[in-house]
Amino acid sequence: MLKKNIGFKYYFKTFSSIVKRRPFILYHKPTLLCNCKCEFCDFWKIKDPNELTLTRENISTILKEGWDKGFSTYVLWGGEPLMVKDLGFYLKTAKNIGYKTSMCTAGLLLKERFEEIKDNIDIIIISLESTGEKHNRTRRTPNLFEKIVDGIELFKNQKNVKIKIWSHINRINKNDFIDVLKFAKKYGIVVEFFPSNIFSDYNESIILDKNERYEVFNKIIFYKKIGYPVNNSIKALKIMRDKIPYVCNKAKISVQIENDGTIYPCERRFVEDMKSYGNILQDGFSKINDKKLYLYNVKKLSKCSNCFFPCVGESVDNLLVSGFVRFLNFVMNKDS
């Protein structure tokens, strides 16, 4: 069954971009500011002097031009997207154009921003690595878990908003995934797991080694098989467990606008020697039509295996096959 808040325009645009072989997911990091001080992520330390504050006019232009270029899914993350003053306007504009909208958040401000965003967000990805006080301690943010619970309860009553949990795993929380799964089950939501990435000079000591990784992801496979709400496919879980090489299709399916306006196919800090598609304010999306640039990035990223974010993990290897499975799951309301 089609989701109420997502119109045919979205499905048509996505399908036509896939057929024309052009990216259809627009990631946007409007800010690097955030309101946690996580032990595993150092974004909270960064003060970027080049960060842009986009005007409403900028946002309207970017989203309209993006749609015309074939983008159909708009994903906000950061930093913390709930700290963006005009977030309600971003989402409303995107929804009016026809995008599917999504946001990855730490969740501290879900309740505060509820009224502004509730009608124009299709999927909220809440990050949860542990539960209760442990989560608050690792993210060094008092009452964070309690605020996440408040937010989930509010949004769960909005029938058009899908909530899911992203839970990356490292040495701090490698035994906590069962608590996260029990929590998700209680609220009727799904969890997508992935291993934590190295952020140089910050979190090396907590990254799982080969054996730890095998053990944790093997257990997660078991929990999925006995019915816990693990949303990763078995294929993706086995890639994570066994560190099986894969072809990353990120550059084929998406681009990302950074907080300073530069456009790249992926995170700058994860992939060396990517080529930029220019700056959104100076160039708009004109450079994503540059075939040479695009093919360079597609080739470069296909060999990278520096992360396994769930959005990446479900679209590896043969894009047509994985894309078809994802699309079917989405239409059937099983996945996003």
Ligand SMILES: C[S@@+](CC[C@H](N)C(=O)[O-])C[C@H]1O[C@@H](n2cnc3c(N)ncnc32)[C@H](O)[C@@H]1O
């Ligand atoms: C960088 S955060 C930005 C959005 C928001 N601030 C949040 O915490 O959800 C995006 C995602 O990256 C995850 N993340 C943070 N540190 C990570 C790490 N070292 N490895 C993998 N994922 C990480 C977060 O948990 C979140 O799901």
Ligand code: SF4
């Ligand atoms: S994970 Fe999110 S909230 Fe935590 S430091 Fe990174 S960006 Fe900030």
Ligand code: SF4
């Ligand atoms: S594996 Fe991860 S870091 Fe590397 S290109 Fe793909 S999405 Fe980017």
